[in-house]
Amino acid sequence: MHMMFRDWEEAYRGVPPWDIGRPQPAIEALVHDREILPGKVLDVGCGTGENALLLARHGSEVTGIDLVEEAVKAARAKAAERHVAASFAVGNALDLDQLFGEGSFDTVIDSGLFHALSDEERPVYARQVGWALRPGGGYFALCFSDKEPGDWGPRRISRRELEETFGGLFRINYIKETHFLSHAPNGRPQAYLLSATK
Numbered sequence: 001m002h003m004m005f006r007d008w009e010e011a012y013r014g015v016p017p018w019d020i021g022r023p024q025p026a027i028e029a030l031v032h033d034r035e036i037l038p039g040k041v042l043d044v045g046c047g048t049g050e051n052a053l054l055l056a057r058h059g060s061e062v063t064g065i066d067l068v069e070e071a072v073k074a075a076r077a078k079a080a081e082r083h084v085a086a087s088f089a090v091g092n093a094l095d096l097d098q099l100f101g102e103g104s105f106d107t108v109i110d111s112g113l114f115h116a117l118s119d120e121e122r123p124v125y126a127r128q129v130g131w132a133l134r135p136g137g138g139y140f141a142l143c144f145s146d147k148e149p150g151d152w153g154p155r156r157i158s159r160r161e162l163e164e165t166f167g168g169l170f171r172i173n174y175i176k177e178t179h180f181l182s183h184a185p186n187g188r189p190q191a192y193l194l195s196a197t198k
């Protein structure tokens with residue numbers, strides 16, 4: 001399923017299945033395991049900001065961007081309510097070179113964005129993430145995996161597709177099997193967690 005902008009906007013009129021009101025456990029584990037250390041972080045496709053706010057609470061200077069203004073507004077409201085400093089803006093993950101200087105971030109996180117991109121968008125996105133990261137910076141992506149049965153939800157991603165998309169521009173550290181938490185019928189869908197270094 002390739003979601004167009006209007007579909008994303010529509011999703012936020014209700015509570016989308018991914019919008020669980022807490023960070024993804026796989027992202028929490030990256031903080032706990034000190035794989036993401038305090039620094040400048042970009043959360044691409046940040047949604048209503050739970051992962052971004054988690055990293056901000058752990059000392060990072062976080063920017064979250066999302067296509068959907070409603071999501072960005074909700075993220076800002078949470079930041080204000082929780083007294084957490086983080087900035088959120090409407091922006092397209094395929095235009096990072098228009099939004100940020102080259103090498104602006106130590107870390108880029110992507111929870112549920114990559115699996116929504118079309119085949120044509122994937123290499124563009126990889127280059128854009130590469131632009132935003134400093135040399136040695138880390139990219140972490142959580143995506144639906146091909147271990148998840150059925151066809152509900154986003155496209156399934158294989159290890160090979162992750163390697164093909166990111167292997168040229170990044171060093172791939174690992175691709176681990178994990179889960180998303182969601183409100184979906186299959187509440188804990190199988191996911192891959194990619195760790196890559198520019």
Ligand code: SAH
Binds near residue numbers: 024049093116
């Ligand atoms: N990271 C959030 C949201 C995941 S859903 C979370 O874990 O809860 C994917 C998000 O990516 C949606 O909020 C959608 O609006 C956003 N999105 C989709 N395409 C995008 C693009 N090209 N640029 C920026 N955001 C995008």
